[in-house]
Amino acid sequence: AQSVTQLDSHVSVSEGTPVLLRCNYSSSYSPSLFWYVQHPNKGLQLLLKYTSAATLVKGINGFEAEFKKSETSFHLTKPSAHMSDAAEYFCVVTSYNQGGKLIFGQGTELSVKP
C-alpha cells in the first residue's frame, strides 16, 4: 500500500526567509513523487516531480525537493519566500503498481508574512 504524510498542516514564514514543507511517504514499490501547488480558488499546478533520476529535483518558481530513500522523505524547500508563494501544497506519490493513480497528502497551507 502507498501513503503520504505531510507533517505540517500549516506553515507560516516571513517574506525572504526559507521555506520547508515536509513530506514522508510509504511505498512498496519504487515511487514517483510530486509536489503540486494550489492557489486560492484555482486548480492544481505541478511544481516538480521525482521519477528515479536525480535525487535533487528542481521545479518552478525556485522550489526544489530532495528524494531521500533512507528517510522515506521528499521535503520541499525554497531559499527565499515570496508573497506569491502563499498557497496550499500537496505531496503526491504513485508507482507502476498503482497504474498512475495518484495518492495525495492532506496538504500544507503556506502563509507568507510581509
Added chain:
Amino acid sequence: DAGITQSPRHKVTETGTPVTLRCHQTENHRYMYWYRQDPGHGLRLIHYSYGVKDTDKGEVSDGYSVSRSKTEDFLLTLESATSSQTSVYFCAISPGLSVTDTQYFGPGTRLTVL
C-alpha cells in the same frame, strides 16, 4: 489550465436530485480523472478513464458514475445527490504514456448539496 474546462463551475442542488458535471479537454490526452477535494483529505480519486468507454473506479466511487463517449469529454454523474457529496470536484488529464506522466488539473467545480 492545459486546455481543460469544467462545467458548471458552481452548482447548488438539493438532496436526491441528479447532477452531472462535465470535463472537456482539447489536448487529446488518453487518460482523464475525477477527484474530489475535501478539507483534511487532499484530493481523492473518484473514477478514471483510460480511453473512450473504458473507465474504472477509484478510491471513493460509491454514489458516482462516469461516462466517456468521446475522447474530449468525461462526465461525472451523481445519481441522487447527498449532503456528503458537497465538495470541490476536479478533473485531470494525462497523456497516459507513462505512470509518471504529469496530471494537468482543471479549475474545479464547487458543488453544494442542500
